[in-house]
Amino acid sequence: MKDYTSGGFTLPGEAGYEKLTLEMAKKWGADVIRDSDGTKLSPEITEAGYRIYSTICIIREHNEFARSHPDAQQQTFLFSEPRTAEGDRLEILPLEGYFEEQFQLNDSPEAMAYWQVWDRTAGRLLSPDEWEYAEGRVTVRGCIPYHRYSVSFLAWRIWEEINMYNHTTNNWQSEHLRQLDPRHPEAWTYLKDWLRNWCRNNPDTNVVRLTSLFYNFVWIFGSDLRRRTRFVDWASYDFTVSPAALKAFEQEYGYALTAEDFIHQGKLQATHRPPTARKRDYMDFIQRFVAEKARTLVEIIHSFGKEAYVFYDDSWVGMEPYGKYFVSIGFDGLIKCVFSGFECRLCAGAEVPVHELRFHPYLFPVGLGGLPTFSEGGHPEKDAWAYWLHVRRALARQCVDRIGLGGYLHLTIGQDAFNDAVEKMAKAFRHLKDLQSRCAPAELPLTVSVLHTWGALRSWTLSGHFHETDWNPLIHVNEALSGLPVRVKFIHFEDVRNGALRDTDVLINAGRAGDAWSGGDAWKSPETVSEVTRFVAEGGCLIGIGEPSAAEGGDSYFALAHVLGVDRDDGSFACHMPWEFTEEDSAPFFTDGESIGKTEGIRLTDPETRVLRACGGTPVLTLHDFGKGKAVYMGGFTYSPAAARMLLEMLLYLTGTDGKAAGHTDQPLAECAWYPAERTLVVMNNSDRPLEVNVSLPSETVRTNPGAGEMCFVQI
């Protein structure tokens, strides 16, 4: 039996702690040592026989160039808070309320051409002769009293947002880092030269680890500490904008984008909302630009005999791993930091040679949400283990090539429990990787299609980490699915109309009315609705969660109410009495009450709809036969191991599938992966106590006894 003690592990080295670095490399079985942003490895480390990753943030740390070329900096559209006119004249300071260290007005003539002033009360765009600008101030004349006016404008972003965040959070005193826009011709020439130089000067580096590309996710700070972050969206494109980009877009697409396409009444266009057709065009435009520029960088790195890995965060915008152009960039590896199972699947499924996970917690004194992870009172081993329970079940389905850590290695000193935990996880990871190198885990003959606005582009993810999006039921669904033995596809509405349901067994739609995950206006399409109706009528299954298929203007609130057997009364059905119902004593599959949420106003549309669970008189889990198919409705869904089990049992019940084909445990809090060709069973105890777990396999039953939280590998 192998001991899986080394390989596939990236250690963050630390200059000044050379001995520790090499010791920990040995303990954790590292084959790679990396630096971190802003640190440098010493020769004792780089020459110790390990492969070396070096971190580069390509658009940052060029302050001198930025100072001499201020027009090479990045920009964004912003809007002023609408102000009420009391007379016919109003003065507006556009940047009022924004963090003055992040933004600076772009009042150059080419930028001013994109500025707009809106009467937000009337929804009217003012003509340019109704307002004037001078010295940071917009004056609106001829106002209608008591209407509200707002200015949309371009601003320079003069502080790179990740640096700004670290600075303001940790009270750093160093110089603010600026960022360059690769669309600026001189900046682009400069950056390419800079990268060539860097590669030349860093001969020890095997892998250039890009953190990441050009455009940060949108993060807008306010001047008031009571709303320091005004807007943050991990997948919005506002920070890619510039007059040059807008002009290039107009030339290519034959129509011009305006400030309002971005500002959208001050709501901006968050990833959680369905995009306009114009935003879709713009995203594709940016994705091609980013891919083209990234390809050039990768070619430079390759020309020096180095590999190029990209870290999928920070300035990642436009390089979606499931986007149309990602493969064309030619990255050698994709690195994803993970808290959750869905992030493992997101990384593992991308088309790139090497998939690497960065585990949490980072080796930082203070962790997520200000917790004292590696400070006094912290328990980094508990945090690590909690994340591991999410991660390992996804790895058991689809493993990655490498794992690793980040941060300051010296923080591990004296943290024996954490160090041992990491060692244990690394071994388990290697075991799974080894198994999967020879044999795929058994999968049920069952394809789940998750339907939302973005489809494959946002496979597995919504917008950022779990805890950043956890008010959406879909992220909980994705997390549950990440460890289930089923095929998972992410499809959008055009996919549905193009026949994507033909190889779908269960369709899931989970979201809130009007959001990108439920679908919003997409459900106004009769073709989409009738295709899903056909799918279920002919024997397919549907799971709707929250406010699935909710759309304005139809004769029901859920466009699929007739299939689901439930609808929501948003007030439109005032005076219509609901069907009375009786909650069933027991459901035909395992259910977990704590994982099921409630949506107010749910009522039956068919007296035959079975109410498996209700809460305060409102159905929260229902089952409805429709034609030859079935539909489940859940008011909400919160991930937990029991929730994942409920989802699995629901899928088995709906499709009439026998779970044994992929191994089926008799304990809701235990799950397994079965590697038939290797005759190896991996049993995961997701509870905090030892369990006796009997696993049904296609031709036998295996009894195992995993300890609390343990993952055991059983050779049969």
Next chain:
Amino acid sequence: MKDYTSGGFTLPGEAGYEKLTLEMAKKWGADVIRDSDGTKLSPEITEAGYRIYSTICIIREHNEFARSHPDAQQQTFLFSEPRTAEGDRLEILPLEGYFEEQFQLNDSPEAMAYWQVWDRTAGRLLSPDEWEYAEGRVTVRGCIPYHRYSVSFLAWRIWEEINMYNHTTNNWQSEHLRQLDPRHPEAWTYLKDWLRNWCRNNPDTNVVRLTSLFYNFVWIFGSDLRRRTRFVDWASYDFTVSPAALKAFEQEYGYALTAEDFIHQGKLQATHRPPTARKRDYMDFIQRFVAEKARTLVEIIHSFGKEAYVFYDDSWVGMEPYGKYFVSIGFDGLIKCVFSGFECRLCAGAEVPVHELRFHPYLFPVGLGGLPTFSEGGHPEKDAWAYWLHVRRALARQCVDRIGLGGYLHLTIGQDAFNDAVEKMAKAFRHLKDLQSRCAPAELPLTVSVLHTWGALRSWTLSGHFHETDWNPLIHVNEALSGLPVRVKFIHFEDVRNGALRDTDVLINAGRAGDAWSGGDAWKSPETVSEVTRFVAEGGCLIGIGEPSAAEGGDSYFALAHVLGVDRDDGSFACHMPWEFTEEDSAPFFTDGESIGKTEGIRLTDPETRVLRACGGTPVLTLHDFGKGKAVYMGGFTYSPAAARMLLEMLLYLTGTDGKAAGHTDQPLAECAWYPAERTLVVMNNSDRPLEVNVSLPSETVRTNPGAGEMCFVQI
């Protein structure tokens, strides 16, 4: 001191209980004896010197005529539950699911002209050649598979709804009563003759008490007992419809109404929803018709030297007491049954000579919601007292002329506690009436305008009784206002644009997004929004409750978010961080946490908005200065004596008014009315324990000691 032992009281007499009738008439001080629906008084009663009311339901109890003139019966539009086509042909039984004893298809040629078939999936009206009808069955050809189809059709209503309800609830076995449509010329002639005959044959009757006019509120029964009532709306007009009415409408208005104007995708048009412009036209058309016909009846009654009172319930549709045509009918009295204070004000404020209240509970064995009021285990005196606590505070503001009871008098036998309670209430009523005959209660110089879609037409009421509409915050507001010493107006959006805010001190808008009370699309009018904005900016006050001024399509969810200082995030503001806030330790006015509800998603739009109360991180009571005015937001509002006090204190605080002018108690659970010209103070203890109540008056403070629940009259 007067003893207020008699007058202004209507007693339900009962044949067979003549002695009891006269005894109770004495005990309660009755001056009028009435019969009830379906009962007759005996000569011992009618000749005992009391005035006599006789009950008539004019359109009911003419079964013989209905049988010989089936086309004189009333009708309605109905719709079939949409059915999914699996192939290109679909058969629909339009009446399936409806109560077959209430409805019968009207498939006469003139009715069929109004039938429609809809593809509800595509929202498309089928042309008449796409479907055919034969023998109760619609066949749709050329269906698009998996689209849903529904038939809208006319149906005869063959069972008068009040009779149907009593029948089905109490298992009556008598013949089903039918109802005639006065629009049918022969029926109308017949009804007039019948009334003349009736008047001739009932010389003892002084007052003909009409229950009520022609068209019942909408009450649609289903065939399945799990949804016996499918739809019930106390103020909808669907039951007034007929081909004749539709043709008359078309002739007058120059455009035709269609089935869809009533069916509205199967949602119908409930009073709680904003009406279409066509519905408004139709309502006015019906109101004029009802008034014209009612005037004829009243003239007949007058011609026999009798008076005509109308009971405002059942077949009341089209005779709104605050409608444009009510006064023209010439009623001598309006009778309103009451549970609540707002109903007293509704009655007391109508322009009609006599205002009479029917108190609850009725003398029925089983009361509201199946409670055993006058049966074993019942406590009618407790019920009566609970309603009285609501009613008396409204009477103290604006008294009526008469009160009374209804039902079977013999049920009072042995109910001494109830009988004494009624005696006490009757005396208190007479005392208030006497006071107000000589002096108006002092009112604060403060006008509250309640703003909603219906304005004055639905003054005080929403649609039916309190318990039928209690999910609406507005009914709680109206109930609270009914006993406060302020002027109250009900205005609609056109009133606002026409200057109604000029004599308004505090504007209230309370409702849910899209409903008639919040206003829905009415808030898309920039004129309305800027007029309210002006009003507050110049010193007016605004109270918004629930989802005030909510409208689709604006840059905020509440059109008045800038005035209120709060808005609701319905998901449109995803990724926008809310303002952090600190809940204040104490509010600048009395607040009652239990009366304040929560609306999810409320966030501050201005960091200066003061959060007086929050619940689970969501502001539920806020205060915002806007210009020279102020705005309060409440997430919800539930009536209680403490809630009414909170509202009063809020009004005083917002407007800077001194409550002493109308008398102000030092106890939240006590309120008062001050009759300055009579120097009489009425103090109401709304709690269940004795209170020491100090009342501040303009020039003195009076100490009183009302017992639990007591109302005391203090001469100063």
